[in-house]
Amino acid sequence: xxxxxxxxxxxxxxxxxxxxxxxxxxxxxxxxxxxxxxxxxxxxxxxxxxxxxxxxxxxxxxxxxxxxxxxxxxxxxxxxxxxxxxxxxxxxxxxxxxxxxxxxxxxxxxxxxxxxxxxxxxxxxxxxxxxxxxxxxxxxxxxxxxxxxxxxxxxxxxxxxxxxxxxxxxxxxxxxxxxxxxxxxxxxxxxxxxxxxxxxxxxxxxxxxxxxxxxxxxxxxxxxxxxxxxxxxxxxxxxxxxxxxxxxxxxxxxxxxxxxxxxxxxxxxxxxxxxxxxxxxxxxxxx
Amino acid sequence: xxxxxxxxxxxxxxxxxxxxxxxxxxxxxxxxxxxxxxxxxxxxxxxxxxxxxxxxxxxxxxxxxxxxxxxxxxxxxxxxxxxxxxxxxxxxxxxxxxxxxxxxxxxxxxxxxxxxxxxxxxxxxxxxxxxxxxxxxxxxxxxxxxxxxxxxxxxxxxxxxxxxxxxxxxxxxxxxxxxxxxxxxxxxxxxxxxxxxxxxxxxxxxxxxxxxxxxxxxxxxxxxxxxxxxxxxxxxxxxxxxxxxxxxxxxxxxxxxxxxxxxxxxxxxxxxxxxxxxxxxxxxxxx
Numbered sequence: 025x026x027x028x029x030x031x032x033x034x035x036x037x038x039x040x041x042x043x044x045x046x047x048x049x050x051x052x053x054x055x056x057x058x059x060x061x062x063x064x065x066x067x068x069x070x071x072x073x074x075x076x077x078x079x080x081x082x083x084x085x086x087x088x089x090x091x092x093x094x095x096x097x098x099x100x101x102x103x104x105x106x107x108x109x110x111x112x113x114x115x116x117x118x119x120x121x122x123x124x125x126x127x128x129x130x131x132x133x134x135x136x137x138x139x140x141x142x143x144x145x146x147x148x149x150x151x152x153x154x155x156x157x158x159x160x161x162x163x164x165x166x167x168x169x170x171x172x173x174x175x176x177x178x179x180x181x182x183x184x185x186x187x188x189x190x191x192x193x194x195x196x197x198x199x200x201x202x203x204x205x206x207x208x209x210x211x212x213x214x215x216x217x218x219x220x221x222x223x224x225x226x227x228x229x230x231x232x233x234x235x236x237x238x239x240x241x242x243x244x245x246x247x248x249x250x251x252x253x254x255x256x257x258x259x260x261x262x263x264x265x266x267x268x269x270x271x272x273x274x275x276x277x278x279x280x281x282x283x284x285x286x287x288x289x290x291x292x293x294x295x296x297x298x299x300x301x302x303x304x305x306x307x308x309x310x311x
Numbered sequence: 312x313x314x315x316x317x318x319x320x321x322x323x324x325x326x327x328x329x330x331x332x333x334x335x336x337x338x339x340x341x342x343x344x345x346x347x348x349x350x351x352x353x354x355x356x357x358x359x360x361x362x363x364x365x366x367x368x369x370x371x372x373x374x375x376x377x378x379x380x381x382x383x384x385x386x387x388x389x390x391x392x393x394x395x396x397x398x399x400x401x402x403x404x405x406x407x408x409x410x411x412x413x414x415x416x417x418x419x420x421x422x423x424x425x426x427x428x429x430x431x432x433x434x435x436x437x438x439x440x441x442x443x444x445x446x447x448x449x450x451x452x453x454x455x456x457x458x459x460x461x462x463x464x465x466x467x468x469x470x471x472x473x474x475x476x477x478x479x480x481x482x483x484x485x486x487x488x489x490x491x492x493x494x495x496x497x498x499x500x501x502x503x504x505x506x507x508x509x510x511x512x513x514x515x516x517x518x519x520x521x522x523x524x525x526x527x528x529x530x531x532x533x534x535x536x537x538x539x540x541x542x543x544x545x546x547x548x549x550x551x552x553x554x555x556x557x558x559x560x561x562x563x564x565x566x567x568x569x570x571x572x573x574x575x576x577x578x579x580x581x582x583x584x585x586x587x588x589x590x591x592x593x594x595x596x597x598x
Contacts, residue, residue: 030407031404031407032336032407033335033336033337033407033408034335034336034337035336074358074362077362081592082366082591082592082593082594083592085362086363088362089358089359089362089363092355092358092359092362093355093356093358093359094355096351096354096355096357096358097351097352097354097355100347100350100351100354101347101348101351104347124404126404127401127402127403127412128401128402129343129397129402130336130340130402132336132340132344134340134341134343134344135344135347137344138344138345138347138348139348139351141348142348142351142352142355185336185337185340
């Protein structure tokens with residue numbers, strides 16, 4: 025194992041499992057399929073956000089635009105992430121397993137992380153264009169979102185390079201990242217609480233659902249970060265499960281925090297538009 | 312080292328580092344991720360500029376069109392630039408490093424340079440369609456932008472071929488390029504100063520921010536050009552850092568000077584449109 029670590033350097037967990045025991049057909053294919061599902065959902069949802077943009081009043085449409093920005097970047101980065109998976113591994117007929125291909129790039133989750141560098145600020149800004157803040161200052165919340173969002177991702181990105189070679193650095197960077205995450209949770213709670221005041225009843229309900237979804241889906245990311253350790257490290261039988269579980273967790277988290285979140289914001293904005301006299305269903309003219 | 316230079320010819324710094332010491336997993340992957348982030352942001356922003364085009368009065372929409380032109384060309388050229396990086400290097404299991412692949416294309420930043428041949432004139436013309444010049448002549452400024460912009464890039468493009476083989480030629484071409492750059496700065500300062508006169512207060516604020524952003528982001532390019540020398544040449548430990556730092560610098564510069572600049576021009580045009588009676592948020596119908 026020590027020899028394996030020195031031969032792979034700061035590569036992620038997935039490569040050590042591939043070099044150590046390889047992946048069964050089932051584990052390799054499940055990963056490839058789940059990664060493909062991820063980027064396909066992003067492109068499909070992109071069309072949804074473009075085509076429903078006019079169901080909300082003009083002042084809310086920037087929320088749909090930001091969802092589109094998130095979908096484009098997530099689509100491209102997750103596509104590359106999937107190609108990185110299939111490009112790293114080759115099928116080895118002798119062992120009937122997928123192993124690292126000679127001279128191929130190693131697999132690295134970093135594509136996801138740098139995608140979040142676009143998505144996280146956009147997703148956090150997005151809700152600010154739908155709700156009306158009653159007490160807090162728009163630009164101070166926006167700057168807080170931007171600063172802590174970026175810091176959370178950059179520190180997590182650095183940490184993930186050490187998940188095998190240096191558990192200490194891995195946990196320290198992960199901890200710093202989590203501090204910024206809690207700051208984001210605190211700000212988001214404030215935004216949603218204030219946003220509910222004065223919103224129509226149905227919009228209030230949607231905002232409550234958004235908070236639950238936000239908590240659930242954003243909590244999945246630290247879970248995926250810690251996945252190698254949740255499953256007991258590099259023990260062969262379990263580590264393959266950890267790799268597949270991580271791909272699935274990231275995909276569920278991405279779809280919930282980007283797509284479902286964006287749809288709920290569209291529904292919220294539709295209710296607010298109606299309350300302000302813009303009822304899409306009753307517009308009969310050139311739209 | 313001399314042998315390495317003669318064997319690689321006028322190749323860029325990145326290839327000498329790859330041939331000399333190779334790249335660690337972290338340096339190679341960070342470069343691949345940052346290059347991917349770059350083109351993904353361009354495609355995401357392309358959609359932003361298309362979808363927000365009607366938030367400004369018709370006479371300002373050509374600014375959004377020029378942003379779209381810049382996004383398309385930057386997306387394509389940066390995509391090829393990223394593929395050039397991953398296509399040039401291969402993972403070598405013996406040394407646990409990424410090295411030049413046998414028979415593969417070498418890496419060259421020239422894709423970026425030729426992208427700027429489209430982008431630089433477009434970005435400079437763009438602001439001329441938003442502001443109103445009070446003293447200067449529109450076509451003389453436009454021709455100045457076009458001439459110096461093109462000359463700046465072509466001379467820089469030639470210079471970058473000599474960054475390893477002939478430092479003298481590298482610095483001479485870089486110096487000529489910088490002279491044209493200062494002419495552009497002079498013209499831009501004039502455009503922004505005149506543009507502020509008679510603009511609504513909020514638009515004046517945005518124009519002030521655009522000038523700061525312009526200075527900061529365009530200064531990053533000469534910094535990236537000089538990067539191998541800023542980090543002390545081909546000394547192994549530092550040169551890897553210089554390569555990653557250059558990819559990051561170019562990406563930050565591209566996003567700032569193209570995307571954020573374009574968004575700020577859209578916001579400026581929105582303020583001007585409002586002052587002229589075109590208020591997007593109040594239009595409820597056929598938009």
